[in-house]
Amino acid sequence: MNGExxxxxxxxxxxxxxTTEGLFLCGTARIGAQDVAVVGTRDHAxxxxxxxxxxxxAVLHVVRDDAAGGKPPRPIVFIADTQGQALSRHxxxxxLNGYFAHIVRCVDLARRRGHRLLTVISGEAVSGGFLAYGxxxxxxxxxxxxxxxxxxxxxxxxxxxxxxxxLEELAKRSPVFAPGAENYWRMGGIHEIWSxxxxxxxxxxxxxxxxxxxxDRAAIGLERGGRLLSAPTAQIVAxx
Amino acid sequence: xxxxxxxxxxxxxxxRLSELVDAGSLVEFCPPExxxxxxxxxxxxxxxxxxxxxxxxRASLSGHKVLVAAQExxxxxxxxxxxxxxKIRGLLDRALSERPTAVLLxxxxxxxxxxxxxxxxxxxxEIMRAVLRVQAAGIPVFALVGGSCGAFGGMGxxxxxxxxxxxxxxxRLGLSGPEVIETVKGVEExxxxxxxxxxxxTGGKLRRALGEATLLVDDLxxxxxxxxxxxxxxxxxxxPVPADLDELLGVQAELTERSARxxxxxxxxxxxxxxxxxxxxxxxxxxxxxxxxxGEAA
Numbered sequence: 049m050n051g052e053x054x055x056x057x058x059x060x061x062x063x064x065x066x067t068t069e070g071l072f073l074c075g076t077a078r079i080g081a082q083d084v085a086v087v088g089t090r091d092h093a094x095x096x097x098x099x100x101x102x103x104x105x106a107v108l109h110v111v112r113d114d115a116a117g118g119k120p121p122r123p124i125v126f127i128a129d130t131q132g133q134a135l136s137r138h139x140x141x142x143x144l145n146g147y148f149a150h151i152v153r154c155v156d157l158a159r160r161r162g163h164r165l166l167t168v169i170s171g172e173a174v175s176g177g178f179l180a181y182g183x184x185x186x187x188x189x190x191x192x193x194x195x196x197x198x199x200x201x202x203x204x205x206x207x208x209x210x211x212x213x214x215l216e217e218l219a220k221r222s223p224v225f226a227p228g229a230e231n232y233w234r235m236g237g238i239h240e241i242w243s244x245x246x247x248x249x250x251x252x253x254x255x256x257x258x259x260x261x262x263x264d265r266a267a268i269g270l271e272r273g274g275r276l277l278s279a280p281t282a283q284i285v286a287x288x
Numbered sequence: 289x290x291x292x293x294x295x296x297x298x299x300x301x302x303x304r305l306s307e308l309v310d311a312g313s314l315v316e317f318c319p320p321e322x323x324x325x326x327x328x329x330x331x332x333x334x335x336x337x338x339x340x341x342x343x344x345x346r347a348s349l350s351g352h353k354v355l356v357a358a359q360e361x362x363x364x365x366x367x368x369x370x371x372x373x374x375k376i377r378g379l380l381d382r383a384l385s386e387r388p389t390a391v392l393l394x395x396x397x398x399x400x401x402x403x404x405x406x407x408x409x410x411x412x413x414e415i416m417r418a419v420l421r422v423q424a425a426g427i428p429v430f431a432l433v434g435g436s437c438g439a440f441g442g443m444g445x446x447x448x449x450x451x452x453x454x455x456x457x458x459x460r461l462g463l464s465g466p467e468v469i470e471t472v473k474g475v476e477e478x479x480x481x482x483x484x485x486x487x488x489x490t491g492g493k494l495r496r497a498l499g500e501a502t503l504l505v506d507d508l509x510x511x512x513x514x515x516x517x518x519x520x521x522x523x524x525x526x527x528p529v530p531a532d533l534d535e536l537l538g539v540q541a542e543l544t545e546r547s548a549r550x551x552x553x554x555x556x557x558x559x560x561x562x563x564x565x566x567x568x569x570x571x572x573x574x575x576x577x578x579x580x581x582x583g584e585a586a
Contacts, residue, residue, distance in 0.1 A: 097543070101544055104536075111533055138552070138554050139463075140463065140469070141554060145448050146448045147543055148463065157532070175409065176441065176445070179413055197405070208334075210332055235407060237413075263414060263418075265410060275370060277374065278377075281324055281371050281375060282374040282375070284318045285318045285374070285375050285379050
């Protein structure tokens with residue numbers, strides 16, 4: 049699905065004004081009667097320092113503009129389509145982890161200022177690129193057929209020295225290591241997966257109304273049976 | 289044995305903790321006796337640790353109450369799985385009710401544990417949010433980085449979210465490890481066996497020169513202790529406040545400037561040449577000399 053078609057389905061035709069700059073995109077849109085800001089990446093972007101700074105800056109500008117205009121803080125919709133962090137010596141030298149931490153702080157500022165944060169995964173959400181902003185939202189939704197992972201099973205097999213056949217077999221029973229939005233849903237890392245037939249703008253409105261600023265993912269993972277130890281273990285350490 | 293000679297790099301997580309905090313003061317939460325091991329490692333017939341590779345507890349440090357977590361790099365590279373990550377997050381949650389003077393994270397980790405990668409990724413995201421919550425409550429979180437696995441992957445991001453980052457020269461900090469980059473992009477992009485190069489890209493002196501590490505100390509447990517104590521004293525008087533818009537716009541400008549100034553840089557030498565009069569001597573400088581020269585350059 050090309051960008052325009054996808055955004056028409058998410059916000060309604062004519063209800064979005066987005067500009068792209070390379071693999072970065074931002075702009076404004078409407079969900080129902082509500083104005084929202086949109087920030088994200090497309091075409092499976094590898095997030096490097098340049099894109100990271102654009103994402104952070106876009107979030108800061110939304111916070112700044114709403115405060116300056118005396119407007120109620122608009123929700124921010126993150127469009128996550130990333131193959132992960134850019135892999136390069138130059139990026140590591142400059143401290144790409146620090147650029148990502150800067151995005152995270154900007155997103156946190158927006159949350160503290162009352163902006164509700166919604167992520168829509170379109171395409172891919174992988175590792176560090178996903179951690180940097182998509183996973184920081186209050187509510188995380190995945191479009192059908194989106195790929196979510198840290199590493200594919202073939203690479204995992206090479207690194208862990210466990211045969212691919214065995215991993216594939218175990219992945220049928222456990223959501224814990226194999227790629228898949230469904231697995232992340234079961235573990236509470238993704239709140240909703242939307243269907244191809246669904247009305248996505250309706251889904252957007254509902255998701256936004258469910259966006260709470262507390263981190264409820266461990267409790268959801270427990271409830272859905274995909275992450276049985278996280279919540280109880282944290283509880284032991286938090287209050288023993 | 290002379291306590292002053294204990295290398296932080298060489299020590300286990302438990303040794304680091306026991307030498308770092310006041311003698312005998314550590315009380316562990318979810319200790320190995322509870323056998324809170326990873327069922328996911330067990331499913332893959334991989335070795336288990338009764339503490340899942342991280343020690344969490346309360347201690348006193350120069351008389352101040354602190355909460356501490358120490359990752360064990362010798363177990364699965366300190367990598368974060370479901371239980372391991374939940375212990376760290378639980379500790380940060382505890383800080384909100386117990387209100388210690390500081391939380392110390394002794395980070396020694398390659399990032400997400402592949403055997404339970406999905407759980408690890410979500411856990412690190414939860415840790416990130418918890419670190420920010422604790423700081424927003426006025427409690428500083430200090431990262432100590434000096435172990436053999438460094439602080440990479442999501443734990444490299446967590447490190448940079450902390451209030452202060454104490455590193456040794458041997459400590460390493462980054463996002464993608466050199467081996468990963470070499471595997472995907474080729475040896476000409478990053479030769480992970482060239483140890484001197486790896487240290488010039490990820491090591492403590494480079495990170496300190498860029499301001500990513502806020503203190504550089506000798507590779508000795510007492511040196512980390514002294515640094516942690518001095519930070520605690522400093523933040524007792526001035527608790528951290530969450531970054532506001534102006535501060536983050538400042539960071540934005542700083543990082544934009546860094547990216548422009550070092551637009552083609554691929555080696556720490558290029559950063560040092562920009563900072564130090566005698567850049568070629570940086571690798572051989574003692575930590576004390578390095579800190580003095582960095583102070584003069586500032």
